[in-house]
Amino acid sequence: MNKINSTLVVLCLVFLVSGCANKHYVFSDTSPVKTLNDMQASPLPTTNDFDFAENAVTSAGRYPISGHLDLRRASRSADVNSMDQVPNSTWYNARLGYTDISPNDLLQGPISIGAPQKPITVIKTKKIGDSKGFIVKDSKGNKYLIKFDPAEYPLLQTTNNLVVNRLFWGFGFNVPEDFIFYFKRNDLNVDSNINESDVDSLLFEVGADKTGQYRTTASLLIEGTVLGGTHQKGVRKGDLNDRVPHENLRSLRSLRVFCAWLDHTGMRTDNSLDVYTGTAGNGYTKHYLLDFGETLGAHGVEKGRPWDGHEHYFSLKDSIIKFAELGLFVQPWENRDPKSSTPKDYYQVENFSFEKWKESLPFQPIQKSQPDDDYWAVKILASVTREHLETLFNATNNPQKEYLNYLIETLVSRKQIILNEVLSSVSPVESTGITNGELQITNMGQKILGGLDNISYKINFYNEKNKKISETLLLENQSTNFSIPINTSSNYLRVDVRVWKNGKKAPRSAEFHIRNNKLVGVVH
Amino acid sequence: MHKLFLNTLNFVLVFSIIFSGSPSLFAEATTPNVRGIEQEETKTLDTTLAALSAGLYLPRKLVDGTFFGAAKTAKVVSDPDFIRKVEDILYIYKRDLAWFPTFSWQSGYRPNYGAGIYYSKNGVKSLTRFSLNDSDYYSFSTKASYTQYFGRVKWKTSVAGLYEKRDDRRFYGIGSSPMADTRNVFLSPEDFGVFTEERRKLEWSSSIYPAEKWGFTYLGYYQRRGLLASGKGDNDLRDRFRVSAIQGFNNAPITQIYNELSFKVDTRDNDKMISRGFRSEVYSGISVGLENNDSDFVRFGADVAAFIPVIKENRVLVPRIVFNGVNEFDDRNPIPFTEFPRNRTFRGVSDKDLIRSDKLAFVPSLEYQWPLSHVLSGHIFIDTLIVGPTISDLGWDDGLWAAGVGVDFHYREREFGRAQFAVGSEGFQFTFTIGTPLRSNSRSDWK
Structure with a gap:
């Protein structure tokens, strides 16, 4: 018996050690996927109905608590191409940030x-x-x-x-x-x-x-054919095109940024809709978001929930923390009086933090969102201008001009807060490719926020076996665009760029993978 | 134990190997490689975390399955048709009557299952409840009240009846240190003896509230207690104590008529939720013995609590003192032990125990209440209990203490359940109730 036990212990250790080597992505030399092939003919999938109580128990109880028993980190999004972009699909179509969308277009x-x-x-x-x-x-x-x-x-x-x-x-x-x-x-x-x-x-x-x-x-x-709301976790049974668990879709994880900006705290399954387009057997499923009335503070004020945007409807984890805290910490939202508050009191810049913002019921794609997903979303958010907002609010035919101006100013300020937070959570650098043996880099933080100084970069070079192949390069450059000299003779080269701002390093590097002198992969 | 540990370790390791041998096993087999990669990224930490998570596979699935069932149940019970059907079951007789199940359990005691029937119409309210464990452990109570307003003045009158039998009453002796108290004669050195009590009570009351926050109550009852010096389990009272030395035991059944006047003030906005304010109740009454019982005595006391906001309006510190006393009119006819004040509000033992009782009893306590979410609130407390025959005999030396924490569940400004742990001089005490708030402190339910 003891011999078996010892064998198992050794087996386990061997298994752990063997799996210990750090491996990095190695990209193949293929063109980035621009469009997902998810409009193939599929049989009519299963349908689902929405029940508030069932969703509440599932969202606030089942997924978070079983999630606490899964120590693995959330995986990277699976609907992302080699350039760290989201291809067009039945979920997403590149618009703001990728094409020129005028206020009237919007x-x-x-x-x-x-x-x-x-x-x-x-x-x-x-x-x-x-x-x-x-x-x-x-x-x-x-x-x-x-x-x-x-x-x-x-x-x-x-x-x-x-x-x-x-x-x-x-x-x-x-x-x-x-x-x-x-x-x-x-x-x-x-x-x-x-x-x-x-x-x-x-x-x-x-x-x-x-x-x-x-x-x-x-x-x-x-x-x-209406199928029901989009499942917040897993895939829709019977839909041959639905192959990525929804919580792993960047197109949905990006809701963390967009919902926080707009205070869309009521984001849940019944604010989405899957519709089967075409005749049964020859159609495909298209995914919609809908019902945006309870945003910009409306959800909290209408339901009289002072905690809206700051706490989930129920969270076992938060309750345990509060139990341990003995109520010694007063949350800013506790000063809201639900009986006398207006939407303005709920949609605010004061006390708003992207990191701390919470939807009413935990929504799995939002919960699983990673810094690279948030970064992708803020590049889209950054392209929303004050002119866009003014045009949209002017079209609402709402005579409360002062209130609309308040919303515009608040939107602009909250956008800035989100940009600042998210652009500091990654190394926000992009590459346009290789020119004359140099990797061309754009600092998106500098491009979006502007006026940043005291920026430096720590750059490391690796081969496909994750072996460092040359000395660390330190660069100080305050411009938006700059270049990094690279060894063009390498078959496979990975350039890790870590941004340092005011002497503080970004939590993660950006990786640029170069194969035969061609940029083949980007990871943030 | 060692074998159990090794087997558990084996189990975890096997699961680790099965579920974590290759990180790709975790990936969705059907996930398309949109990223265009030849080799996945793998980190040491991820592998370790995956192995540890594999060890939690079964608990995770158990939680998942439990909540899946709970979610489906929630769907069913929140369905309007289901609610209507349940209401059809709970509301009877043209919906004028409603019944509901109740459950309570205190550690060391058998759980109480029961049900109540509620009626409310035109100012008349009635509540009939029963709980049952076995043929020697049950209770039945019924109460009807009528409320009428004369302008702002509220007048409420009620009648109630109780029939109860319990075969697990624990008597520890009287006094602050029963073992050392010469009024008790122990036959064996055990802590307590168990006896059976059968109680019949008819109660009537009338309250007048000239203002919303304060009022007077007249209360009267007729009560008959039958006592038997044996009960459930091995610790029969007759084996632990010389029963003839216990005041009132030989005169059983103990029959009495009691009349009392009390004054109550409560300035809180909501007495079911965390709320600031002040609450006080003072009372005094006279008991006259009937049949075999020649004991006539006066009962008096006060229950005073302040609900002081600290940090924020919804966090309150509650200093409270509960004081109860009795005094006989004639020394020759001692007060039956069952009538002595005891530990009703002390949370370190079950309120069913007669762990400390004497002519005077004090329960000072300090509690802090704070919100955890909009459906949960927490409380921590420390209680002490001191008893004695006279004020000069009261002392902290033999006092009992308990400290504890608890969580209250409430919905729509009503408490509907509570879980509470306490530790102290009497060990560990756990209380769980659902459907019956413990905060009810009606003395008319005096036992």
Whole structure:
């Protein structure tokens, strides 16, 4: 018995030691994947429904607690090409940060069919989350979901939804065509299957403005077979194109940056939608994000949750920490009074930190996001300008100009905070390739933030066996663009660039892999 | 033990090897190589962490499976149709009546399962409860109350009945140091003796609250206690004590009529959640013995607590003192031991134990309450218990103490459960309740 035990111990040690060698990526000499081939014909996959209680227990209990028992670090995203970019797919299309999107382009965003044409006919009444609405058919036969502002907060959700819908389109996500849509009672017909008094009772509840108009969000129903919300973990069964667990998709992990910026604390499965496009057996699944009304502080204020954006709805880990802390530390959000707060009190620059921001219920892709994923997302975020924001808010037809200006200023400031934090969490350098035996480098931190000084670089050179092949090179260079001389005779060369700012080194290096004098791989 | 350890180690190692032999085993087999790599990145730390995680494979799957079930259950129970069906079960007789299950357990005792029936209509409320463990361990109580407002003045009147039998009452002797107290005659050096008590009580009360925060209560009851010097387990009272020397035991059943007046003030906004304020209750009453019981005595006491915000409004420090006393009118007819004040609010032992009792009992305590989340709050406390026949006999030397921590579960400003650990002079005490808040401190439930 003891002999068996000893053997097992030795086996285990051998196994551990044998696996101990550090191995780095070795890239093949292939062109970067620009588009994922995930639109292949697939059988109609399984569908799923959403239940709040089930999702809450799963998100706040099952995944985090079983996650604490898994000591492995989150893996790198799997939908990333050799240049550390996300290829176009059914999840993501490169827009802001990759193509020139003017403010008007952004406002146009997903529109192809357009807003509802009056008169409209109610064909179904519907409960949407905590609010009510209905599905209508317009004069052209297109179907829309009509949603109202909460009675206590007129203009709030309709304004937020339009702005954030267009921003998420700009970030590269698929979103429905959303519009701010006004109608009067006499623009509205009611289908014979619907009880007209139900519709009138709803209209009475939400109330018309002084001109008798109802202000709403009209969301064009997405064509195809609705499968349900996107699973926050794993893949959709039966979808042959869905091969990467969703928590490992950078296109979804990037939500950490975008949701923190916009305070989209309600990000969860039912704010997404998978739709099967095409006939059964010949179609594929396309992934959408939707329902952006409860952003920019709206989620917290409407639900009266002072902790919104700062704490999860429930976290065993946080509760244990608070138990140990004995309540000695007062959180800034505790000064919010849910009875008297406004959306402004919830969407703030003060006390905002990207690192500390939390969505209401832990959403796995956000939880698994790594610094290289955040870095990729902030390069997109950096391309959103004040002009973009002004154009979007101007289009909301919201007369509260002072409030809109507050939102714009807050968005600009929160963006700056996120950029500062994330660009310090990696070595934010990119390469445009090799020219005259020199690796051309761009410091994205300098390019995005500007005016940085006291920047230096520590550069190491390795071969494909992870052996250091020359002395460490120290560079001091304050320009955005500079170059690194390399040994062009190497078959395979890895150049590790670590940025030092004000004498403090970045937590991780950027790697540039060069094969036969050609840049073949980038890792951040 | 050594063998168990080695077997466990083997198990972990085998799992480590199976699940961590190659890092690629962890990768999704179907994950496409979009990154264009020939060789994956592997770090020493990752391999080690993977091996350690493999050792946690079974606990992880257990947690995963448990929460998967919990999530599915949550889905079912939150379904409006299900809720309606459950309400159909819980609400009966045209929905005027509701019943609910209850559960409580204190370490060292058998759990109590039970149910309650609640009725509320037109200012009349009634609650009937029963709990059952076996034929010698059960209780049944029913209470009806009627509340009416005359302007801002609240008037409440109630009647209640109780029938209870417990075969596990523990008597440790009277006095602050029972073993040394000459009023007890021990037959064997054990701590306590177990006896059986059968109690019947009919209670009536009437309260008037001239203002929301304060009011007066008149309380009266008729009570009959039957006592038997044996009970569950080996420690029969008759084997531990000379029963004839225990005040009141030979006169059982102990029958009495009691009348009391009390004054209560509570300035807190919410007495179920962490809230600042002050609470005090003072009372005095007279008990007249009936049948075999010739003992007439006066009962008096106070329960005073301040809820002082510290750091923030929702963190409170609660200094509290509970004082209870009795005094006989005639020395020739001593007060039955069952009527002595004891450790009702002391959290170091079960409130079912008569661990310390005498004519006077003090329970000073200090508690700190703070929020953990919007559904959980924590509390830490230290309690002491001192008893004695007169004020001059009260001293800390023989006092009991307990310190503990606990978590309260609440939802929508109502406490619905509590888990609490305490350690102290009497060892370890764990209490878990669900459906019945422990913060209820109604003395009308005097035992």
